[in-house]
Amino acid sequence: MPELPEVESIRRGLARKVRGDVIESVWLGEKPEPLKSPAPAIVAALEQARIAAVRRVGKHIVFDLESAQPRTAVPHGPRGAQPHGQWIVHLGMTGSLVIAQPESEVARHTHAIVRLQSGRELRFVDPRRFGRLSVVRERGGFAPGGHEPLGASVRQFARLFRGRKTPIKSALLNQKLLRGVGNIYADESLYRAGIRPRRRASRLTGDELGRLHRALQQVLRQAIRAGGSSVSDYVNAEGEAGFFQFEHRVYGREGEPCRKCRSAIKRVVIAGRSAHYCPKCQK
DNA sequence: AGGTTGACCTGGACGC
DNA sequence: TGCGTCCAGGTCAACC
Numbered sequence: 001m002p003e004l005p006e007v008e009s010i011r012r013g014l015a016r017k018v019r020g021d022v023i024e025s026v027w028l029g030e031k032p033e034p035l036k037s038p039a040p041a042i043v044a045a046l047e048q049a050r051i052a053a054v055r056r057v058g059k060h061i062v063f064d065l066e067s068a069q070p071r072t073a074v075p076h077g078p079r080g081a082q083p084h085g086q087w088i089v090h091l092g093m094t095g096s097l098v099i100a101q102p103e104s105e106v107a108r109h110t111h112a113i114v115r116l117q118s119g120r121e122l123r124f125v126d127p128r129r130f131g132r133l134s135v136v137r138e139r140g141g142f143a144p145g146g147h148e149p150l151g152a153s154v155r156q157f158a159r160l161f162r163g164r165k166t167p168i169k170s171a172l173l174n175q176k177l178l179r180g181v182g183n184i185y186a187d188e189s190l191y192r193a194g195i196r197p198r199r200r201a202s203r204l205t206g207d208e209l210g211r212l213h214r215a216l217q218q219v220l221r222q223a224i225r226a227g228g229s230s231v232s233d234y235v236n237a238e239g240e241a242g243f244f245q246f247e248h249r250v251y252g253r254e255g256e257p258c259r260k261c262r263s264a265i266k267r268v269v270i271a272g273r274s275a276h277y278c279p280k281c282q283k
Numbered sequence: 284a285g286g287t288t289g290a291c292c293t294g295g296a297c298g299c
Numbered sequence: 300t301g302c303g304t305c306c307a308g309g310t311c312a313a314c315c
Contacts, residue, residue, distance in 0.1 A: 002309095059309080090310090093293095093307070093308060127293050128291090128309095182309070183308060231307085231308060232295075271286075271287055
């Protein structure tokens with residue numbers, strides 16, 4: 001479900017509510033599918049840990065954990081909080097993280113409940129079960145490949161596509177190149193850059209790559225400001241919908257007129273994913 | 284090697 | 300109302 005702007009919106013809401021809080025206990029559902037790490041490893045990493053920070057890496061939410069034990073518990077350890085690892089959440093297509101009061105009803109498809117010292121609960125709900133939970137305790141922490149699209153310079157961006165024969169649409173979705181771009185923002189950035197999704201990545205001109213870099217960063221920033229796109233049921237950590245879906249120019253608009261030239265927006269399938277574009281404005 | 288396809292799940296929208 | 304079909308914001312393994 002969520003792409004970079006949606007995950008970022010969720011992260012911001014979560015950070016406000018849970019940063020500094022301590023995890024008292026963890027409940028994990030019976031079905032193991034959402035777990036990428038063994039359940040006991042997740043419980044061990046989370047329980048009694050303080051949430052030092054809530055970050056976003058691509059489409060992942062990363063909770064930086066530190067030991068909540070008083071320092072006397074490790075008398076000879078280094079000064080300051082002990083690192084405790086990271087809790088990584090990927091929301092898949094339909095996952096959500098919600099803050100709830102313990103007495104509130106547990107929603108269907110709730111796969112994990114994290115009880116916090118403040119009395120609140122952090123619940124992971126995911127009907128389609130494509131989301132994943134894991135923990136990382138190694139030094140260096142969670143470090144997937146790929147560039148953050150909002151952090152990449154135009155030169156770094158252009159280099160990613162050099163020699164790639166794949167359609168530019170597929171390259172944008174490749175998380176090993178750029179992390180965080182999904183189907184909506186791939187289509188929307190290609191429209192804004194005037195580039196057809198089936199163009200081979202390696203064949204884009206320097207000018208086109210520059211336009212695409214700019215368009216992608218613009219559309220992601222605008223979407224974050226709008227709280228993301230709520231296409232079906234996406235809501236942020238506060239349960240609020242985003243409103244960037246009203247700014248979509250092509251995604252989900254098959255057959256509707258292009259806002260610039262009134263041509264009918266086309267939908268095609270590229271590498272198994274639907275792609276939307278304006279046949280006149282995109283070359 | 285690198286790109287493409289199908290499988291993984293559930294639920295909502297639509298047509299008959 | 301009810302049933303069948305198709306579609307979905309993501310990622311893998313398996314295939315060419």
